[in-house]
């Protein structure tokens with residue numbers, strides 16, 4: 001029916017964790033776009049810089065692009081964080097099932113621990129245990145242990 005009109009919960013989470021390479025709000029934009037020059041403001045250091053954005057992009061998108069290209073410490077730090085989150089999200093997509101909601105839970109766990117609102121999350125799926133947290137360097141860390149139990153009860 002009208003199944004594709006609303007993004008489902010996973011797409012919303014993925015949208016935050018795995019930001020697509022396409023223009024925000026315009027995922028189906030053609031590969032060749034007319035680019036224009038606009039000034040944007042880095043949201044961290046408030047430096048103004050000229051950026052190339054697709055024609056029709058909003059001032060907010062120009063600011064995002066300026067932030068993306070800025071070389072101030074905070075912009076660099078935030079880009080690194082985003083890359084780590086994307087890398088962890090890509091890994092999780094290959095390991096966990098979307099159909100059974102495992103992936104949604106793992107992506108939430110990665111985001112919440114990376115942002116510091118949760119210290120760590122332990123997930124148990126079958127014989128695998130996954131502990132999601134961050135290490136002392138601020139890297140996303142996911143430790144997997146596999147336990148083959150020999151215990152039998154009758």
Ligand SMILES: [Zn+2]
Pocket residue numbers: 042043044045046047067070071072073075
């Ligand atoms: Zn900046």
